[in-house]
Amino acid sequence: MALKMVKGSIDRMFDKNLQDLVRGIRNHKEDELQMLGYDISWAAFNIIEVMSASKFTFKRVGYLAASQCFHEGTDVIMLTTNQIRKDLSSPSQYDTGVALTGLSCFVTPDLARDLANDIMTLMSHTKPYIRKKAVLIMYKVFLKYPESLRPAFPRLKEKLEDPDPGVQSAAVNVICELARRNPKNYLSLAPLFFKLMTSSTNNWVLIKIIKLFGALTPLEPRLGKKLIEPLTNLIHSTSAMSLLYECVNTVIAVLISLSSGMPNHSASIQLCVQKLRILIEDSDQNLKYLGLLAMSKILRTHPKSVQAHKDLVLQCLDDKDESIRLRALDLLYGMVSKKNLMEIVKQLLQHVDKAEGTAYRDELLTKIIAICSQGNYQHVTNFQWYISILVELTRLEGTRHGHLIAAQMLDVAIRVKAIRAFAVAQMAALLDSAPLLASGARRNGICEVLYAAAWICGEFSEHLQEPQQTLAAMLRPRVSALPGHIQAVYVQNALKLYTAVLQRQEQAAPDPQDAPPDADADADAADAPGAAQEAAQLLLERLPQFVQSADLEVQERASCVLQLVRQAQKLQARGVPVAAELSALFAGELNPVAPKAQKKVPVPEGLDLDAWINEPPSDSEAEDERPRAMFQEDEPRHARPKAQEADDEELARRREARRQEQANNPFYIKSCPSPQKLYQDAPGVDHIPVVCIDLSVPLRVPGLPASEQYVKLEEERRHRQRAEKGGRKHRKKDKAGRGGRRGGSLPDSDEDIAPAQRVDIVTEEMPENALPSDEDDKDPDDPYRALDIDLDRPLADSEKLPVQRHRPVAPPKSPKKEAAAPKERKSKKPKKEKGRGRDRDRDRKAQALDLWLCSTPPAEPAESTALGTPSLDTEVPTAPQQPSEPCPDEGDREPEAHKKPHKRKKQRQEKERSGRDKKSRKKRAEDGPPLGTGALEEAEEEPLPPMSSYALLAENDFVRMTYEVRGSLQGGSQVTVSLVLENLSSHVLKSLELGVLDSLNARLARPPGASAHDGVPVPFQLPPGVSNEAQFVFSIQSVLTAQKLKGTLSFIAKNDEGSTHEKLDFKLAFTCSSYLVTTPCYSDAFAKLLESGDLTGSCVKVDGITMTFRNVLAKICFHHRFSVVERVGSCASMYSRSIQGHHVCLLVKQAEQSVSVDVKCADATLLGSLLDELRATLSAC
């Protein structure tokens, strides 16, 4: 269908008729709207043609089409320049307006350059309607042609004080938009805006200005100081929530900018927080959301004042609105401190359990991790607790963030040395536990955790209590169902574990050949010889399974490990100690490297990275076609030097050599030890006592949430700590005496809580003399960068906007050109010292601003007095201020109307059936589709009035003729006239014959051979009192207009007294409605039809209708053969089709006492005819 439409419009495109063009374009415009994906570029020429039409009607459509389809890539756009210029200078303000509106959507750099001057002229147009549009479009012009900003700026500034509020608002709009991108250039406007802020009553303008101030204050703290008072006044006085909210926002921005300078603003902060609390507690979800949003801004600088409202934020976590919950989570992120971290995380974990939907649960999970890990774990005081939280999180079902948890586990285990023993124990338990191996876990990706667990157990195996058990767990057959990269880690770390077992054994019994185990050795050592053998045996048994893995990485590692173990076993059997050599494979510490480290390496002097080292290769040789490293993806993860079997001396020697080499190599990122790291390496860190790990806490993973216990432990610890502090001396924290019970009354600030573990958070390594990172975030492609223009500098001649000449050859020079400088200097400031004129001027402006900023309120008495009584209570009625108030009409009426049809569907169907039965009493040969009239009949208040489509044709003493005309889509261009003849006399009527005078347009179908003047016999006789129906077919040429045919019924009336020839003349009227055939139409098809733009429209409105809407619709359906497409309340769209396929669409709306009907039809003539008929019908209602 859509294709057909497009094809049709293409056909029309070639027609040069303007009207068809318009329709064709509209067709296309709407196609694009519907985004059917057709390329409209071919229609561009036609659009331009319509744009250049002289009539406003066409022009408007043309510009609309252009604004929808044209963009910078449209070639033909350059052809429009002169047309647009012509329209811009049109005497009609609406032509100009339409051109400006259109241009705003497709302005290109070329158009902007060529038209900038014309638009600038329009900024001073007499009509505010044009002025505001011209002002607004200037922003688009600036964007595309930044050179125009300086010449146009003075006038733009002037418009800030335009008498028309619309123009003023537009100017504020544009300047705010400009200033948002490059605020520093607009600081000098601050006094003007300040004046506007204190004088304007238009909330829209106020909001914009206040937002602008929010952008300016960070650059000029003094401005902030000046703003606080009027803003506070506004906050107190305004009733518009939108304004209040923006004021609070800007006050926050001011406070942030002041935070360093002036500490004495707690009153303002309190006011903001207090107002925000009101917003958050409001029942309007929008205010709640925004309140949380603003709260998070305060949080950054004044966390304390927000933390007081923790209850409120936690309460929001229960909100039914997910975006509010997420906002609350964001807030929590900033609210945590050492003191409340555990409590908040506990609450979050409860929410995790309650949360429905994995998306939110995942969000919670990531937030928990983010909250705990922020700022290098600065709030975590007890890493045992954190590890146990992570372990708890692995029990979450269906989370996608297994890798995140894994990364945290790895990070913590690597960076917090003191926690390793504990972490290893927990990880070993994780490896042992079955649930993570379940297939569900594999699908969800929570099994990623095993990756971390296996690695931690292997890498820090010296902390492992029972390496054999862990080894066994890692070699279970079910492991082979895990993803490849996890299996690979398993295999690799199995070897580490084996090494660990071996090492322990060798340490316990230096000579394994020395037969029986020593009785004094501990249990571990006693089993040792057996343990190592067993481990080796286990590996040899299970590894072949991995050797057969489909994953190459697993396979390779497994083979490697298998051979190594065999070798080790052999050597061991001969009594050679192998543990040392095996462990050399895994020697070395891992340190995290900052993600930006590579970028920060300074380029050494004299090195030009862009210079060719060799002659450039010819173009045809594509460098990147070289096959890439196959295992590249896995490489970084498992990167670990596969050390050669070299003895320690050799290794040390090599290491030293390499260090030397690196020291001289400028490209090598040196691992310059950070202070922390140095500290970490110092002895003693490892000996920092750890709170009772193994005694009170069972290292069980499944079952009860373990983290609870750590919370308790931590509390106890803090308690003890406090007690100690209360004591006279600072003793070592964990050797605490049990005595100190009091001290709970002491308010413990964050700083007081010493961490349980020394957090050796190794800062990420950076290369030496890393570059400062200021330039990191600037985007060279930022379109707003070009608008970073000094506006206070006086205008040079070269910057004048190009005025249209006959042949605009070269674009004007850039304003940056220095050439213009001397002239300017001469003219403006002859006395000033040369060469610094510009700067001077700028200085002067800056001084003016300074003066304004420094002035105390009394310096501007007019403003200050205005501040006290801002006229904001008298809000402009036009600016909408009550967001919570629903539209009175829509809110109530429509949902109700929507429900109705549902409830009554059944009734309606019954009604429909009975209605049709009634009608079908009169038999008709060709019945239209049944859906037509039935579709709308609802059992509303009153029953439908009886309706008959049979109209009286003619009547005399003998006979009465009634008729009905009915079209059919099958019969081509034909209608059937059903003629009911009723014998009113006591005669028998026979030889009835119908004679009709054909017109060019309508012909009676006669039997073959009959001439155009012959009558058609009626196939029955009529005894007295009897009526019968005959049908005659007429073929119709044009259905566009109604018409009448003259005709005669001739018959013989016979009774006992004899028979007479009688005649009855009639006029058979064919209305346009009679050419319509009830055709059902789906609303989609209906919408598409209207979008096609093929239809022309008109409307009629009839007053004084008291009939119910339903009956009106029923009448239209019945008399005009329409069907209802959709009905919404007292508005309905209807559809019908002529026998020649013209579409007719209606929009019927009932207001009080009146009904309006909009008609759209494929043919304007038919449309007119139908409109008249509809009006007649409605008038009779």
Added chain:
Amino acid sequence: MILAILVFNNHGKPRLVRFYQHFPEEIQQQIVRETFHLVLKRDDNICNFLESGSLIGGSDYKLIYRHYATLYFVFCVDSSESELGILDLIQVFVETLDKCFENVCELDLIFHMDKVHFILQEVVMGGMVLETNMNEIVAQMEAQNRLEKSEGGLSAAPARAVSAVKNINLPEIPRNINIGDLNIKVPNLSQFV
């Protein structure tokens, strides 16, 4: 800045699509679909702002919407716009539609696609808010409608001409009657809008 204005019904059928930044058609289609899915799953009693989808803009952009009976009005805006202000603007737009169409409903948007666009052009221009005063918008629309009517509309005049001819009740009308240039003013047909 306003990046896009989308109006669609409860079933996701677009009723008005206006982008103030160029996107290829297929992307536009995806944006509408994505936006619909984002908005649809939200209850009526939760807040009217949401972070915009992946396709439009970035973190700087927000979707601000209102739901009226069968229609969603969605504005995609950046951080320079006030959230509550835009909510009010949507209200102004809808009320203007209501005024121009008398009890506006979805069917009006289908039936008067072009007019809806023209009204929008008086409210928002090139992504920036042009006018928030409803009376002003309605006045400008009426003035333009009068102008259009004085020109005879897109094709209303010929239709009237023909029906006038028809009323003379000629027995037959030549098929290819050329009345494209007739320009009859129809003052009595001005009830519309």
